[in-house]
Amino acid sequence: MNKLSMIPAGLVAVLLSTHAFAADGATTGPHGEKPTPAASFTLTPDEETKIKDGKFTAALVWHEMSEYTNAVNSGAQDEFKRLGVEVVAQTDAGFDAARQKADVETVLAKKPSIILSLPVDPATAGPIYDPALKAGVKLAFVDNSPQGYVQGKDYVTIVSDDLFQMGHKAGVAMAEALGKKGKVGYIFHDADFYVTNQRDQAFKSTIEQDYPDMKITAEAGMADPARAEEIAQAMVTQNPDLDGIYVTWAEPALSVLSTLRSAGNTHTKIVTLDLNEPAALDMVKGGAVAALVADEAYNIGVTAARAAAGSLVGKQAEPFLVVDSLAVTKDTVKDGWKKSLNKDVPATIAEAIK
Amino acid sequence: MSSATSNAANPAMSMISRINIQQYVVYVGFLAIFLFFAIVLKDSGFLTVRNLSNIVLQTAPITIMAIGMVFVLSAGEIDLSIGSTVAVAALSAAVTMNAYGMIAGIAAGIGAGVAIGLVNGLLVAYVRLPSFLVTLATLGLFAGVARSLTNLRSIPVTDSMFTGFFGSGSLLGIPSLIWWTVIAIVAGHLIFRETRFGAHVLATGDNARAASVSGIPVPRIRLAVLVISGALAGLAGLLYAGRLQAAKYTLGETDLMTVIAAVIVGGTLLNGGKGSIIGALVGSLMMGMLNNGLILMGLSVSDQMIVRGLIILAAVAVSLREKLR
Numbered sequence: 046m047n048k049l050s051m052i053p054a055g056l057v058a059v060l061l062s063t064h065a066f067a068a069d070g071a072t073t074g075p076h077g078e079k080p081t082p083a084a085s086f087t088l089t090p091d092e093e094t095k096i097k098d099g100k101f102t103a104a105l106v107w108h109e110m111s112e113y114t115n116a117v118n119s120g121a122q123d124e125f126k127r128l129g130v131e132v133v134a135q136t137d138a139g140f141d142a143a144r145q146k147a148d149v150e151t152v153l154a155k156k157p158s159i160i161l162s163l164p165v166d167p168a169t170a171g172p173i174y175d176p177a178l179k180a181g182v183k184l185a186f187v188d189n190s191p192q193g194y195v196q197g198k199d200y201v202t203i204v205s206d207d208l209f210q211m212g213h214k215a216g217v218a219m220a221e222a223l224g225k226k227g228k229v230g231y232i233f234h235d236a237d238f239y240v241t242n243q244r245d246q247a248f249k250s251t252i253e254q255d256y257p258d259m260k261i262t263a264e265a266g267m268a269d270p271a272r273a274e275e276i277a278q279a280m281v282t283q284n285p286d287l288d289g290i291y292v293t294w295a296e297p298a299l300s301v302l303s304t305l306r307s308a309g310n311t312h313t314k315i316v317t318l319d320l321n322e323p324a325a326l327d328m329v330k331g332g333a334v335a336a337l338v339a340d341e342a343y344n345i346g347v348t349a350a351r352a353a354a355g356s357l358v359g360k361q362a363e364p365f366l367v368v369d370s371l372a373v374t375k376d377t378v379k380d381g382w383k384k385s386l387n388k389d390v391p392a393t394i395a396e397a398i399k
Numbered sequence: 400m401s402s403a404t405s406n407a408a409n410p411a412m413s414m415i416s417r418i419n420i421q422q423y424v425v426y427v428g429f430l431a432i433f434l435f436f437a438i439v440l441k442d443s444g445f446l447t448v449r450n451l452s453n454i455v456l457q458t459a460p461i462t463i464m465a466i467g468m469v470f471v472l473s474a475g476e477i478d479l480s481i482g483s484t485v486a487v488a489a490l491s492a493a494v495t496m497n498a499y500g501m502i503a504g505i506a507a508g509i510g511a512g513v514a515i516g517l518v519n520g521l522l523v524a525y526v527r528l529p530s531f532l533v534t535l536a537t538l539g540l541f542a543g544v545a546r547s548l549t550n551l552r553s554i555p556v557t558d559s560m561f562t563g564f565f566g567s568g569s570l571l572g573i574p575s576l577i578w579w580t581v582i583a584i585v586a587g588h589l590i591f592r593e594t595r596f597g598a599h600v601l602a603t604g605d606n607a608r609a610a611s612v613s614g615i616p617v618p619r620i621r622l623a624v625l626v627i628s629g630a631l632a633g634l635a636g637l638l639y640a641g642r643l644q645a646a647k648y649t650l651g652e653t654d655l656m657t658v659i660a661a662v663i664v665g666g667t668l669l670n671g672g673k674g675s676i677i678g679a680l681v682g683s684l685m686m687g688m689l690n691n692g693l694i695l696m697g698l699s700v701s702d703q704m705i706v707r708g709l710i711i712l713a714a715v716a717v718s719l720r721e722k723l724r
């Protein structure tokens with residue numbers, strides 16, 4: 046589930062402008078919100094009955110469709126179905142703010158009670174959602190909310206990843222893979238992008254603070270994923286004794302993997318973020334990849350749908366709900382795929398586990 | 400006896416074929432799609448005044464760009480650069496407006512469009528490069544310029560007079576975007592149909608050599624159509640900026656294919672010599688109506704794309720096939 050490669054560089058600047066970096070040990074929301082575990086938001090049977098009786102409807106207004114959005118989307122669809130909320134429309138703005146505005150206007154013709162959305166451009170998204178606000182539609186957002194919008198008044202909540210937890214779990218997985226000691230290479234995303242910055246930082250501080258026998262002995266920033274192979278090559282050539290390499294997300298990790306393979310290196314382990322079929326295949330075949338840390342994207346959709354539906358019967362939600370992440374290893378790949386994407390593992394991987 | 404019957408039948412047949420069914424394909428198609436949605440979606444808000452006016456408002460920038468494209472295609476050229484002209488114009492307008500006020504902002508937006516049109520036009524008309532390649536290159540070039548203009552940042556547009564004039568405002572109860580559409584269509588249609596310039600554009604597209612021999616200043620016509628297209632893409636940029644109250648480098652990036660499809664479906668030939676401004680308007684509305692209706696039908700995103708693609712393919716196939724006969 047490569048969420049990052051789907052995000053155009055433009056978002057980087059936008060997100061940066063609205064996001065505070067994590068302090069020590071916690072993810073912060075786009076407007077500095079404190080995170081609340083998504084699992085803590087539940088509905089009572091009584092509330093669920095009220096929702097079912099309400100004959101409510103919902104529209105899903107996405108920024109674009111990727112594997113990540115797909116998982117969020119199907120989580121939302123399933124939860125709405127469970128709650129008897131009919132999904133009346135679904136749109137894809139293809140990262141175009143103008144199209145997202147048109148999409149919001151269009152779905153309003155169906156008079157939905159709820160709109161779930163991920164704003165293409167949070168910094169300037171206010172005018173896009175204003176017509177929905179005026180029409181009294183309950184808004185709930187994934188990952189970010191329009192600047193100037195007030196939680197509890199203008200929208201229900203933001204649901205997102207626990208970025209710090211993802212980086213932290215990557216650190217723990219690396220320690221497990223290396224027996225809690227050894228030399229680690231650290232390939233981080235060298236751009237101001239809050240998603241990767243929080244995750245990378247969390248990995249680094251976890252290794253530095255929690256594992257005294259582990260040392261980050263090589264660091265390299267990667268600005269352009271297309272150049273990951275060159276960076277990996279330089280790192281592996283200069284530091285042939287690395288026990289493990291952390292890579293900021295799965296796509297560049299594949300370049301690191303191919304570098305290790307062509308160097309005949311069977312010693313160095315890789316830990317990276319996001320589920321990715323080739324990387325997972327290498328992992329189950331006992332290759333260099335030791336763990337993939339993934340978020341529960343499906344649960345983001347479930348939680349957003351649940352919170353939005355709850356708001357229709359007067360249930361308040363915390364401003365920033367975060368889903369868990371999980372470290373997927375060779376032994377947990379089947380469950381991991383199910384938990385993160387609510388899908389079965391791809392056939393190639395299922396075949397390899399047998 | 401039998402020959403008499405066939406003689407009587409033939410003129411009738413040729414009469415019918417001379418009525419030019421092809422000219423009406425876009426209108427028939429438009430009506431068919433409209434009726435289909437009106438029936439299928441009658442309880443889903445499709446026919447509400449609000450929804451129908453939304454379609455016109457949402458397609459205003461596409462319609463405006465389509466008018467420019469009719470001129471360009473009719474002259475036998477193409478302008479692919481509009482995809483990034485929109486963003487350059489919107490960003491130039493937003494930045495200038497925030498510093499120097501509305502009038503300067505409007506001038507900067509239109510000026511940017513005209514300047515890009517001039518670059519394209521000079522290269523095509525006087526350096527004699529093919530417009531397809533020139534505008535393909537400037538499409539990429541100005542996409543880069545749009546990104547570097549504000550370093551990928553989106554710029555808010557807060558001037559309420561501007562957003563009223565180009566986006567959310569209305570005059571005599573009619574939204575400003577509809578005014579812009581009407582003005583551009585009427586002006587475009589009159590210039591295209593009733594002026595010598597319009598005739599020269601068609602003659603150039605039909606046969607540039609013949610046009611040149613008969614004294615038409617072909618290079619100047621080529622320059623002019625590309626400048627018109629640039630200026631109208633600039634205006635589309637202003638309309639987006641007004642409607643979104645923001646400018647961003649991605650504006651217009653996905654519009655190019657929609658504009659070309661709208662124009663072709665509307666009866667303009669890809670290789671010049673024939674065009675229709677009214678057809679382009681109907682084509683553009685058809686595109687908007689398709690987007691709108693398919694969403695309201697509750698289709699999944701991928702199904703919407705497949706159905707939209709098939710309908711556009713069918714529409715283009717019908718209108719082009721008829722015309723090539």
